[in-house]
Amino acid sequence: MWSGQLVGPEICRCRLVTSGPLLFRKYCGETVTYCSTDSIIHLFKPPNATPHDLLVSRAIPNARLIRAFALTNTFVSPEQDIHASFVGHAKHLLRAAEKRGWPHFQQVAMQAVDAALPASSLSNFDVFVQDVALRVTLxxxxxxxVDVAELDPGDIQVVAALITQLWALSKKPEPIPVHLLPSLNRHLRRLMTDKDTYPNPLDYVIPVWETLWRVVATTIAHTHRDHILLETFGDLHDHPTLSQFRLFKDQSHPSVEAVISEAMRLHPPSKHIVRATFAKAFSSVLPSCFQRFVPDSSGYVLRECADIGTVLRSSIWGTDAGEFNPSRHHVSNFSEDQTSAMAFVFGYGRHRCVAASWAPMAAAIIVGAIMDRVQDGSDYQVVAGPQIGGREGWLGWSVARR
Known part of the structure; x- marks a missing residue:
């Protein structure tokens, strides 16, 4: 969320090697993938890199999102004035949301849940969560x-579906059907009519919503059958404050903050974060649109990938690293390596997510609002599928009327 984590996973065959201080490097053709905390920190904070260098290294791998979404924000641009403008506007939005307060945010979330609940017998779980999160984002x-309930449900669902579809298509070499982006922009503009504030609404909707809904969905998937955790979210729903969010009673009653952190550990918003550096020893030609940012335009690009997903499930978490266990996030259990690894969820260094302190609480409030209406004793229930999905993969999951 506003962190530069817009790049999807690399799909390649790798061989594991070690080299000096940068341990656990995978060489994947022209992509180097780092799988240790030290090497990832080195990637995000390279020595002697200028602010301009860091923007260029982030923008090049994200160029595919220009093709898919025609984005113009800092994630796809190496221009420092665009970065400053985007970050400034993002911080302004966050300050305004904080000034309105968490009770106000909760009211928006509750209205969004009521608007998204299926009128018929059931709704696909991912479609329902996307609907709620998009209304709350807007x-x-x-x-x-505009009032949450007045947002057209047709526009909401088309926007959510097309963003997900275009994201998947952006990873493929085939041409993207030309009608998809105009349709997405048309439906989104009906939801966001202020052209002065948002000349290109996708610049802001994608970084926020695309991460937020997945954090909410995976958290619900892990907690909807756990009565203790449901009670913990119920307490936050009754008292939407940061102190309640952080209240860690004991190992059997972890805080909501710990639950959200564990969901993001197992399902990080970006499992892989890619950067690009210039190296003539590699044969991938620099895209022409970036050649003017390199002293020698005949330079080549080395793609370097931080394998966040591997670090967050590595041996530093113990033998149960693949299991959902929020209690591991109690301060008494946390090691220095684990603290460093969790920092990668929101990026690292100069371009760490500007919403890193806001987003977990926001996701928790939305989870609480959903579970207040969709749990035992209510009119709706979550029906679980065979596995927990990501952007896709929620087959069998639904929200159903009882």
Whole structure:
């Protein structure tokens, strides 16, 4: 969320090697993948790199999102003035949301849940969560001046579906059907009519919503059958404060903050974060649109990938690294390596997510609002599928009327 984590996973065959201080490097053709905390920190904070260098190294791997979404924000641009403008606007939005307060944000979330609950017998779980998160993103953070319930459900669902579809298509070499982006922009503009504030609405919607809904969905998937955790989210729903969010009673009653952290550990918003550096020893030609940012335009690009997903499930978490266990996030259990690894969830260094302190609480409030209406004793229930998905992979999951 606003962190530069817009690049999807690399798909390649790798061989594991070690080299000096940068341990556990995978060489994948022209992509080097780092799988240790030290090597990832080195990637995000390279010695002697200028602010401009860091913007260029982030923008090049994200160029595919220009093709898919025609983004113009800092994630795809190496221009320092675009970065400053985007970050400034993002911080302004966050300050405004914080000033309105968490009770207000919760009210928006509750209204969004009511608007998204299926009128018929059931709804696909991912579609339902996407609907809720998009309504909350628009009204609760981007401050779209309209009542949550007045947002057209058709526009909401088309926007969510097309963003997900275009994201998948952006990873493939085939041409993207030309009608998809205009359709997405048309439906989104009906939801966000303020052209002065948002000349290109996708610049802001994608970084916020695309991460937020997946954190909410995976958290619910892990907690909807756990009565203790449901009670913990119920307490936050009754008292939407940071102190309640952070309240860690004991090992059997972890805080909501710990639950969200564990969900993001097992399902990080970006499992792989890619950067690009210039190296003539590699044969991938620099895209022409970036050649003017390199002293020698005949230079080549080395793609370097931080394998966040591997670090967050590595041996530093113990023998149960693949299991959902929020209690591991109690301060008494945390090692220095684990602290460093969790920092990667929101990026690292100069371009760490500007919403890193806001987003977990926001996701928790949305989870609480959903579970207040969709749990035992209510009119709706979550029906679990065979496995927990990501952007896709939620087959069998639904929200159903009882």
């Amino acid at each position: 009204v609760g953070l981007l401050d779209v001046d």
